[in-house]
Amino acid sequence: MKNIAEEENIIFAQIKYEGKLVEDGFLDARKSGEVLIGIDEILRHFLYQENAEFQNFEFEIPIRVKKGSWIADFLANYDAYLVKTALIYAGSKYTGSALGEMAKNDFKDIGFKDVFKLAFKSMTWVLKIAKHLGTLTKRKIENYKFIKDNKFVLLVNENGELLEVPIEYLELYSSCPSSLFSKLANIIEDERELIVEYNDLENNEKNSVRINTYSKGIFTKKDDDDEEILFPELIHDSFVELEGHIIRGNQNSNTIGLEFKNHIITCYPKKGNIKDYKHTLFTNCIIKGFVDRLNKRTGEFIEKRPRVKFTEIISIETIDKQQKLF
Known part of the structure; x- marks a missing residue:
């Protein structure tokens, strides 16, 4: 078992730039600031996708920057830093000796480390899919x-x-804002390339x-203006x-993905948990419900997706074709 000191030095993931323009670890303050803001926005987006409860808490995303190119490290004990900053922010909500206990109770079921790992993996895969298909x-x-x-x-791209x-x-690719990675991509040049990687030991x-x-160019295009209404x-x-094919279920976000006319639509139960519908995963089915075009964070009306x-949910396949969700 690793002790705390060892875990503090284990790198789980990195976002970095390589090339002659950053070979000494140099990136001017404005570009560096934009990149750090971009990293924060991207990770929050995928954290919220993995577990919506993160939106209920204030926390900072710790990033360790070092030379060797321009490297942002994310350590294996990342969850300890997240809990620490979340507890600090929680101080404004609680008073007296009950502060620590109440705050811990708020965060104990979040699973910071696992959710962060999933968020970073999601980020990496969305980048890979977009690069492969040539579009976001x-x-x-x-x-x-x-x-x-x-x-x-x-997935087969236009080059075969x-x-x-x-x-x-x-589904995370299909629902990703097209400008989400723009702050990271804007500073890419011939001698400055972006690398995103993780190593889950x-x-x-x-x-x-x-x-x-x-x-x-895949990642520097503007968002909604040119995007068609789906x-x-x-x-x-x-x-x-809607008649389609259920391709996945996510317990953390309590959602399923429905493949419908070559698009993936996110669906969530009006009541209860998606575990009640585990028998429908990977089946053709009919989903009955109400269209939701409100932004789940702001409550504002949106029409794009x-x-x-x-x-x-009514499965229209035989039982022997159905597979286990969990």
């Missing part, structure tokens, strides 16, 4: 094939190249992606019955 704005995925008991999807992707990251899993000037016929708060607050 085209939501319609046409050339693909489900493999390995429907737990992975094989293949990328094997865990199915849960496909506990699960023996490594992954990385490199973005250069050739693929930079399924405009699905009007907010209207009742719908609908979600469905479902009341019923």
Whole structure:
């Protein structure tokens, strides 16, 4: 078992720039500031996707920057820093000797370390998928094939190249704001390339992606203005019955992903937990419910991408084709 001192020096993930322009670890203050803000925004986006409870707490995202190129380290004991900053912010909510205990109770079920790891993996995979497909704005995925008991999807790009992707990251790609990575991508030049990587020692899993000037444009496009309205016929708060294929379930966010007309729509139960619908994963089904086009963070009306607050799921496949969700 590793002690605290050892864990403090284990690097789980890195976001870095490499090339002659940063070979001494130099990046001017303005660019460095923009990158750090961008990292904060990106990780919060994926943290909220993994567990919506993070939106209820104030916390800072600690980043250790060092030379050797321009490197932002994320340590294996990242959760300890998150809890520390969250507890500091919680001080404004609690008083007296009960402060520590009440704060700990608030955070004990969040699972900071696991959720952060999932968020960073999601970030890396979304970058890889976008680079492979050459876009972060085209939501319609046409050339693909489900493999390995429907737990992975094989994506084919316009050059005929293949990328094997865990199915849960496909929806995160489809719902990712097209400008999310712009602050990181804006400073990419011929002699300054972006690398995002993680090394999960506990699960023996490594992954990385490199973005250069050739693929930079994928991530520097503007957001909503040029993005088409997805399924405009699905009007907010209207009742719908959608026939499609359920491709994944996420207990943390209590959502499922429905493949519908070559798009993936996020669906969540009006009441209860998605575990009640585990028998419908990887099946063709009909989802009944209400269209939701409200921003789940701000409550503002949005029209670009609908979600469905479902009341019923009816599987239209035989039981022997259904697979376990959990």
